[in-house]
Amino acid sequence: MSEERQEREPLFSAKNLKLVKGPINLNNPITVQVLGICSALAVTAKMKPAIVMTISVMVVLAASNVVISIMRNGIPPRIRIIVQLVVIATMVILVDQVLKAFLYDISKQLSVFVGLIITNCILMGRLEAFAMSNKPWPAFMDGIGNALGYGLILIAVSFLRELFGSGTLLGLQIVPPGFYHFGYVNNGLMILPPMALITVGVIIWVQRYYHRDLIENN
């Protein structure tokens, strides 16, 4: 069709790398696009589930981005959302089954959260906004980038919540037991969902303080 041969873009060209870097800071899915908040609140009471959730979201998002990107020219626009949902759900169940078969301990910790990936708005958001109109490789990079941006916030929030809520990090005691004798008490509010929302809010605040152009003008 197109006579002018496109020059092959290197795999890690500046444009492709931007797809990964963008979502980590200036285009972060949680703090800037405000997507995927629900799961950010649910899995951040402890660091370990947050980390495994990040990895699972990365696998599912990258894989479904690639699949949708390959299928993009045949998908009838009228049922595209359903098609995307079928792809996401299939991927999530596959990840869940593989975890159960080969990484049983991790799958036990994740329990319901793997299923929750299906409802993560970042997935459908990226499929709809990016994978439907881009080639598989950039779609893959975009998936990795957005999952990293999502995971970064998740891990930051869970770090604060586990440290102040339980006095531990990744299950290891961080606050010296001696502190408790002097009246130090773990903040029980930190492990409840409202503090996750407030923590995310504080992160958004700090980020906008340093990046003034993110502030809306209304």
Next chain:
Amino acid sequence: MYSNGYIFRYAAILVIIAAAALSSANMLLKPYQEKNVAIEKMKGILASAQIEGIETDNTIEEFNKYVVEEKLINSKGEVIDSYKKGNMEDGKAFKINMKEELFNKTQGKDFDLPVYVINKGGKTIYVLPLLGTGLWGPIWGNMALKDDFNTIVGMTFGDKGETPGLGGEITTDQFKNQFIGKKIFDDKGNFTSIKVVKGGIKRLPAAEQIHGVDAISGGTITSNGVDAMLSNVLESYLPYIEKQRKQ
């Protein structure tokens, strides 16, 4: 534009492919998953008896070493099946579906329950599996009793999806180690179960503290679920336990 026929065909093919991929993945992975579930069950039974050094790789071996008998008891407390030889994971008691049996109980039907007899350095320990409901889904566990059928040697708990940091804390050592040394019968021989007490066992009279543990703050419904699970399942074992205590 895409015609309706194309949309229908597209949707049908997509769904068939997805279904085929999922069911074949399920079929291929099932043996591994079932093995994992069985190993998990064995780990729980051994851990409740305070046997240490159990890794995923040696679980089956260790299970066969420590478990000397698997009994199946009926609702009247009679032993209807005893499995002593061979692979312990093939025993009738190991394969029984607790959920179905406890459901039969609620329907007033007969039910069978497993008892695992463990020999730990010459001491006999009886492990009773537990099953109940938490806040989001099923919770389960194992209770290891001394041969007096009264004193708890150890407990384990598991859950399908209790809130991490709140109800999910039932699986932590902090919670389950509280059970060690507690008794399920009082001095007169009446069954008391183990109460999971909101606000801590300090609220109980001193004589009853041996029959209670502290609940988890922020995990009230899960704690109540553990309490209900203990009294419901132990009550089902009661005819058998009382027979053993009289001997």
